[in-house]
Amino acid sequence: MAAVALLTGALNEAGRRGWADPAVLAGAGLAVSAAVAFVVRERLARSPVLPLGLLRSRAMSGAAGIGLLFNFGFYGMVFTASLEFQHERGYSALGTGLALFPAVAMTMFASVLSGRLARRTGDRPLVVSGMLLAALGPAGWAAAGADPAYALLVAPMMAAGFGTSFALTGSTATVMGAAPAAYSGAASALFNTTRQIGSATGVALGGSLLASAADYGTGIRTSMLIGALAYLAAAGLAWRCVPARPRRPGRAGRVGARQP
Numbered sequence: 001m002a003a004v005a006l007l008t009g010a011l012n013e014a015g016r017r018g019w020a021d022p023a024v025l026a027g028a029g030l031a032v033s034a035a036v037a038f039v040v041r042e043r044l045a046r047s048p049v050l051p052l053g054l055l056r057s058r059a060m061s062g063a064a065g066i067g068l069l070f071n072f073g074f075y076g077m078v079f080t081a082s083l084e085f086q087h088e089r090g091y092s093a094l095g096t097g098l099a100l101f102p103a104v105a106m107t108m109f110a111s112v113l114s115g116r117l118a119r120r121t122g123d124r125p126l127v128v129s130g131m132l133l134a135a136l137g138p139a140g141w142a143a144a145g146a147d148p149a150y151a152l153l154v155a156p157m158m159a160a161g162f163g164t165s166f167a168l169t170g171s172t173a174t175v176m177g178a179a180p181a182a183y184s185g186a187a188s189a190l191f192n193t194t195r196q197i198g199s200a201t202g203v204a205l206g207g208s209l210l211a212s213a214a215d216y217g218t219g220i221r222t223s224m225l226i227g228a229l230a231y232l233a234a235a236g237l238a239w240r241c242v243p244a245r246p247r248r249p250g251r252a253g254r255v256g257a258r259q260p
Contacts, residue, residue, distance in 0.1 A: 003038060004197055006031035011204035015211030051186060059178035060187065062241020063171045067191050068198035069234035070131065070171075073227040074164045076202030077138050078103065080210060080223045081157070088216060089150075102154050103137075106161035114169040123170030127238035130170070134163025135231035138224035146217035163231070167238070174242050202227070 010027030017024055042048040055061045078100060085091040085099045114126050137160025144152045172191065179187030206223045213219030 003031045003034035004200060006034060008200045008204040011201060011208050013208075015208030018212070049186075050190060051183060054179065054183060054187060054190065057178045058241050059174050059243055060190075062237050063174040063178070064190055064194040066127065066131070066167070066171050066234045066237050066242075067175075068194040069230045069237070070134065070164050070167060071195040071198030072202035073134065073138060073198075073230040073234075074103075074160055074202075075199040076206040076223060076227045076230075077141070077157075077160055079203040080206040080220050081141075081153075083207075083210060084216075084220055099150065100157065103157035103161035106158050107165035110162045110165035111169055114166045118170060118173065122244045123173050124238060124242040124244045127167040127170040127174075127242050128235050130163045130165075130167030131231050131235035131238060132163070133166065134160050135228045135235070137161070137163065138227035138231070142221040142224040142228070146221075167234070170242065171238075177243070202230075 006027050010024050010031060013021070013027065014024045039052065042050050042052055055064075081100060081103075082096050085096040086093070091099060110130070114130070118126055137156040137158075140156035140159065141148075141153055144156070175187050175191045176184060205226070209223045209226070210216065210219040213222060
């Protein structure tokens with residue numbers, strides 16, 4: 001918790017103070033120190049909150065990383081888009097919510113569809129294709145130009161929303177399938193925590209990029225491109241780490257055992 005708070009604080013302040021400001025660098029350094037202290041404490045604890053042996057599973061650690069990256073990309077996009085609609089285009093709060101609806105609406109359909117397809121295809125194709133589709137969202141927004149018409153942004157928002165939700169089911173199944181039954185709660189908590197870290201850092205970085213850019217259009221395009229890169233990185237992780245066929249929850253081996 002301390003590491004996440006320090007990291008997001010440093011990212012938030014970077015937009016106002018500058019990326020090389022001593023306070024920003026100190027915050028980032030303290031975040032790393034807090035993360036290292038957490039790992040050491042968990043390694044030495046008799047009853048750790050997070051059994052570090054879980055992370056030795058490539059499927060477990062990879063899926064957790066995917067969750068961090070797709071939340072980083074999606075919520076970073078939603079946050080910067082909301083600022084664009086309210087502050088640059090003058091939309092009301094209600095108007096901004098309606099403008100973002102295409103991204104949110106797609107999540108409802110994608111999760112149902114991916115759950116049905118997973119029985120036939122396994123998780124890897126769904127997660128990889130979902131992340132590649134989602135990457136088209138922020139990339140399409142960045143390519144639309146400095147002041148695109150709203151109609152040009154609908155398809156990118158739909159792609160990001162659909163792709164993110166499409167990959168969520170398979171990522172969750174991968175985490176739960178890689179965890180021994182006794183550690184299913186810890187595995188679920190790990191996945192949700194990494195996703196929340198991704199959300200927090202995506203929002204913080206997006207805000208700082210907007211604040212520090214030479215102009216607003218450059219800031220939002222830079223933020224969107226970074227989000228697209230996060231999605232592409234998640235697609236690469238999925239290809240490497242998500243099993244082609246999902247394991248049943250709780251059927252993984254002991255904690256710390258090597259798994260494909």
